Amino acid sequence: MRVLILGGSGFVGRCVADEAVGRGCDVTVFNRGSKAAPEGVTVLTGDRLGDLSALETGTWDAVVDTWSAQGEAVRRTAGLLSGRAGHYTYVSSRSVYAGTEREKAEDAPLVAGTEEGYAGDKLRGELGVRVFDGPVLLGRAGLILGPYEDIGRLPWWLNRLARGGPTLAPGPRELPLQYIDARDLAIFLLDAAGRGVGGPFDLVSRSGHTTMGEFLEVAAEVTGGRAQLRWTSPEVVTAAGIEPWTQLPVWLPPGELHTFLHGGDVSKAYGEGLVCRPVRATIEDTWAWLRSLPGDAPQRADRPQVGLDPQVEAKVLGE
Known part of the structure; x- marks a missing residue:
């Protein structure tokens, strides 16, 4: 084409x-x-x-x-x-x-x-x-992750886990996540264009493609295994004034907004051929890309910085 x-x-x-x-x-x-x-x-x-x-x-x-x-x-x-x-x-x-x-x-x-x-x-x-x-x-x-990310969500988690030490892990561990690797998005779009497919498609993985537990545990392993994940209940996280999604990227506490962003019906896209690679592949490849950069990961000027202040994290963990 x-x-x-x-x-x-x-x-x-x-x-x-x-x-x-x-x-x-x-x-x-x-x-x-x-x-x-x-x-x-x-x-x-x-x-x-x-x-x-x-x-x-x-x-x-x-x-x-x-x-x-x-x-x-x-x-x-x-x-x-x-x-x-x-x-x-x-x-x-x-x-x-x-x-x-x-x-x-x-x-x-x-x-x-x-x-x-x-x-x-x-x-x-x-x-x-x-x-x-x-x-x-x-x-x-929906939520897009993978190499070249310029929003900072997965890069922030990878850099935080690479620093090691006690790490605030927002629970519950079994919380389902729904996202798409930008490369899988690209494959779907080009395949669909080649077939002349039109109309709207919700493009994310199936809900539960991974969980918060698998996401952080794989990321901790890939970045060197120096982080000690301290699983913390949503009630404790929100009571500390920590903003879901921005201060703790990707994560949302159970509730209506989480169901919307991580529980969507994507049967139409899967019926048209969407395939999403395992979370480990996305994490490993993003970490390899980050380590290949001469400096920090790119950050879009029109999007806010994400991530949690280390002092706030330490206070919640009682460190």
């Missing part, structure tokens, strides 16, 4: 580019050129909110759009590429769903078009891509 990736140098876009190049696709990436491009791609330079002139010519079999800010940018490229691309994938988010009721899966109600922030931006991106004149796939991803 001739594949155009709008983005293509960071996290999900980078994984899509790597996968497409590995398949022998003719890959073009369009971005601002602020990061090194993956090997084997053609680079077009421009700005999603400004100059799109580099996209005014050319034809592609598939477009993958990873934009996560103003929805107008998606509408502009979808309109510009209509008639010159066979398929358009917009990497959206499960954040577009209104509330936390997930009984209807992909048919659940969506947030209002006036919603502020990330959820509203993703919804407006979904609305904007409707101007494309071919099949459109809406990849509503």
